[in-house]
Structures are given as C-alpha cells and as structure tokens.
Amino acid sequence: MSDIAVRVKKIVVEHLGVEEDKVTETASFIDDLGADSLDTVELVMAFEEEFGIEIPDDAAETIQTFGDAVKFITSAA
Amino acid sequence: MFDLTGKCALVTGASGGIGSEIARVLHEAGAVVALSGTRLEPLQALAAELGDRVHVLPCDLSDAVAVEALPKAAIAAMGSIDILVNNAGITRDGLMMRMSDADWASVIEVNLTSTFRLMRAVLRGMMKARWGRIINITSVVAQAGNPGQANYAAAKAGVAGMSRSLAQEVASRGITVNCVAPGLVETPMTEKLNDEQRKSILDDVPTGRMGMPREVAAAVLYLASLEAAYVTGATLDVNGGGDML
Numbered sequence: 001m002s003d004i005a006v007r008v009k010k011i012v013v014e015h016l017g018v019e020e021d022k023v024t025e026t027a028s029f030i031d032d033l034g035a036d037s038l039d040t041v042e043l044v045m046a047f048e049e050e051f052g053i054e055i056p057d058d059a060a061e062t063i064q065t066f067g068d069a070v071k072f073i074t075s076a077a
Numbered sequence: 078m079f080d081l082t083g084k085c086a087l088v089t090g091a092s093g094g095i096g097s098e099i100a101r102v103l104h105e106a107g108a109v110v111a112l113s114g115t116r117l118e119p120l121q122a123l124a125a126e127l128g129d130r131v132h133v134l135p136c137d138l139s140d141a142v143a144v145e146a147l148p149k150a151a152i153a154a155m156g157s158i159d160i161l162v163n164n165a166g167i168t169r170d171g172l173m174m175r176m177s178d179a180d181w182a183s184v185i186e187v188n189l190t191s192t193f194r195l196m197r198a199v200l201r202g203m204m205k206a207r208w209g210r211i212i213n214i215t216s217v218v219a220q221a222g223n224p225g226q227a228n229y230a231a232a233k234a235g236v237a238g239m240s241r242s243l244a245q246e247v248a249s250r251g252i253t254v255n256c257v258a259p260g261l262v263e264t265p266m267t268e269k270l271n272d273e274q275r276k277s278i279l280d281d282v283p284t285g286r287m288g289m290p291r292e293v294a295a296a297v298l299y300l301a302s303l304e305a306a307y308v309t310g311a312t313l314d315v316n317g318g319g320d321m322l
Contacts (some may be wrong), residue, residue, distance in 0.1 A: 014119065071165060 002052070004077065005070045011046045012066060015039065025067040045068075051077045085155035087148070087302065090194070092119035094264025095214065098290035099162055102298045104130060108160065108224040111151040115118040122203065138165055138191035139183060145159030153237030156205035157206065160201045160301045163236070164214040168266075179249040181228045188232035189239075196243060200252070209252035210301045213240050214293070215312065217260040221320045233244045233258075237312060244310035254308035260316025261273045262288040 001009075016033050029035040029043065038046050044060045047053070047069060053076045055063070063069050079128055086103045090096035104127050109134040112120045117259035123130045136147045153160050166188045168302040169180035174308045203209025218226055219233035237256050244254040261267060261278050267287065270278070279285060294311045299305055314320065 036249075038204075038249065043205075045201060 001032070002074065004074050007050055008047065008069050008073060009067065011050060012069075014032065015043055015046060023066050025065070027066045028064055029066075030064070047073060053077055078304060079090075079106050079298055081160070081298075081301060084159040084301075085111070085151075085157050085161035086162060087111045087113065087134075087151045087158050087195075087199075088162045088164060089113045089136070089147075089191075090214075092116045092124065093164070094235070094266060095259065095262060095290045095293050096162075096164040097123050098294040099164055099214075099297045101127065101244075102291070102294040103160065103162075103301060104228070105299055106302075108156050108292070108301075110157075111155055113147060113151075114165065138187045141194070143220060144191050144194045145198070148195060152202065157202050158207065159208060160210045162212045162214070162301075163195060165191070166216075166229075166232075168226065168229050170229070172225055173227045176228060184228040185232050185235075186313045188229065189235045192236050193239060194252075196239075200204070200247065200283045203252045206245065207251040207276060209247070209250075210295050210305075211243070211252070211254040212300045213254075213256045214297075215256045215258045217258055217314070217320045218318045219258060238314075241310040244282045248309055251306070253300070255300045255303065255305075255308060255310065256312040257293060257300065258312050258314050258316065260288055260291045260314075262290055262293055262318045264290060282317040282319040284319075286317065288315060288317055 011025050013020050016035055018033050027033055029040055044055050048055055051073050063072055079256045080258045088096055088100045088110060091112035093101045100110050100112055109130045111134050112123055113134045113135050114120050117135050134150050136143050138144055148158060154231045167184060169184050192213060213236050215233040215237050218230045220235050222230050240254045240256050245312045293315050296315050
C-alpha cells in the first residue's frame with residue numbers, strides 16, 4: 001500500500017471508527033462503512049488538511065469509496 | 078452555572094445597544110470575546126471597559142470580502158470560534174409600495190446573507206471540536222410582521238428558517254443553532270420613538286414596559302452555555318409577552 005493509502009486509511013478508521021480490514025479498495029464510505037452525508041464532508045475536509053490540497057465540491061462528490069479517495073489524492077497531491 | 082471559561086465568542090454588532098450587552102455578559106461568564114461592528118470607537122471603548130480576554134475586529138457586513146475575512150481574523154486572534162452570535166442588523170424601513178430594490182437588497186445582504194456566510198465559515202472548526210453554539214438575534218417581527226419593515230421581517234424570518242435547517246444538519250456534532258427574538262428593547266435605536274409610538278407599542282405588551290438589553294443578553298448566555306446542549310433549532314422570545322403564538 002502506498003504512503004498516501006496508509007494515511008487515507010488512518011483518517012477513515014479514526015473518523016468512522018471502523019476496523020482497518022473493512023477499509024478495502026471498493027468499500028463505500030456510506031454503504032459499507034456507515035458514514036452519513038456529514039461524515040463524507042468531514043472526511044473530505046480531513047483529506048484536504050492532511051495532504052494540503054483543495055478538493056472541489058464536484059470532485060468530492062465522485063469520492064465514494066476508499067479507492068476513489070486514494071486515487072484522487074494521489075493525482076492531486 | 079453558565080461558566081464559559083475557555084470558550085471563544087465572536088459577537089457581531091457589538092457596538093450596538095444589545096450587542097454590547099451580549100459581549101459583556103459572555104465576557105462576565107469567562108469567555109474570550111471578539112467584538113465586531115462597523116464603528117471602531119464604541120468597540121474600542123467597550124474593549125477598554127472589559128479589559129482582558131477581548132479583541133476588536135471591525136467589519137462591514139455589507140462587504141462580502143470583509144465578511145469572509147472576519148472569522149479568519151477572529152480565529153487568528155482567539156484560536157477558535159466556539160460561540161458565534163449574529164447580532165448585527167440594519168433597518169431601511171418603508172412601506173412596500175415605496176420600497177426600493179436597494180433598500181430591500183441591503184437589508185437582506187446584511188441581516189440574512191452575512192449571517193449565512195458567518196455560520197458557514199465557523200462550522201468547520203466547530204465540527205472538528207464537536208462543540209459549537211450559534212445564536213442568531215432575530216426579532217418579534219419575524220413572526221408578527223410589521224408595517225414598513227417587509228425587508229427586515231423577511232430577513233429575520235429567513236434567519237429563523239435557516240437556523241432550524243442548520244440545527245438539523247449539525248446536531249449530531251454537538252453544535253446547537255438557536256435564535257433569540259427580542260421585542261422592543263431600550264437602545265439608542267428605539268430612543269428615537271416618540272411618546273405616542275411608544276404608547277401604541279406598549280399597549281400590546283402585557284409586561285407594560287420595554288425590554289432591557291441585559292434581558293436579551295441573558296437569553297443568549299443561556300443558549301451559549303454547556304447546560305443548553307439539548308436546546309437546538311429553538312427561538313427564545315424575549316418580548317414581554319408581546320407576541321404569544
């Protein structure tokens with residue numbers, strides 16, 4: 001796993017309070033990890049802070065899974 | 078009860094009759110306060126009176142750029158904004174038939190839109206902290222209406238609806254959003270009323286007198302307190318019983 005993926009996973013685990021092995025490539029924040037809409041906003045804010053990037057709203061909407069997040073941040077960071 | 082030690086509060090319109098009293102009361106309860114307003118002199122006078130734990134941050138709420146800068150300046154000065162009191166407001170009274178677009182727009186901009194912008198700006202910090210208090214000062218006219226104040230009543234009723242919506246969005250994060258709706262209060266703004274106007278207003282107020290700024294500030298203090306954690310999306314009327322619904 002890339003350094004970015006490790007850091008993203010840490011944020012997801014801490015924020016959503018889920019087991020690390022549940023955070024798989026295709027795990028959906030809302031459907032699989034129990035996030036509500038506010039959680040997804042908070043996750044995006046946490047990613048922005050951790051990686052010093054801006055995630056515009058239309059991009060944020062495409063980030064549905066752990067894999068989506070890693071992919072977006074890898075290309076943006 | 079109502080100890081705000083360690084909490085940081087931003088109060089808009091802190092140079093006015095009600096706003097300055099809100100700042101005093103929050104400060105007395107131990108909060109660090111940032112005083113915002115358009116007139117620097119009364120803000121500085123109030124800051125001098127309060128002594129420590131106080132910051133002066135002038136801002137014209139009709140200027141969108143300045144509104145965006147205000148919360149940033151407050152966080153830079155205090156470290157966080159735990160309590161936001163949107164108290165600032167302007168009036169541009171006139172019967173609707175003669176109300177200009179400019180008078181409509183400026184009241185909506187300052188009283189409604191700037192409230193939206195300031196609330197949006199403080200949410201990030203409050204969500205992270207899992208604690209926040211937003212208190213919007215509305216008015217009895219938001220419910221009752223008032224001839225000559227269509228713009229003001231629309232803005233205040235807008236703030237009330239916006240507050241109830243946000244209250245539901247962020248309740249799970251320990252953030253409460255409430256309104257305080259004053260009736261007629263003794264301030265420099267209402268000193269201009271003549272005896273006849275006063276009498277006609279007070280005829281409809283069971284308490285038979287105007288309210289004091291401190292009576293409004295006390296309601297704000299309660300809603301800002303740790304003890305009010307279970308109160309959100311509410312409007313606390315402070316109007317002498319003048320508009321019971």
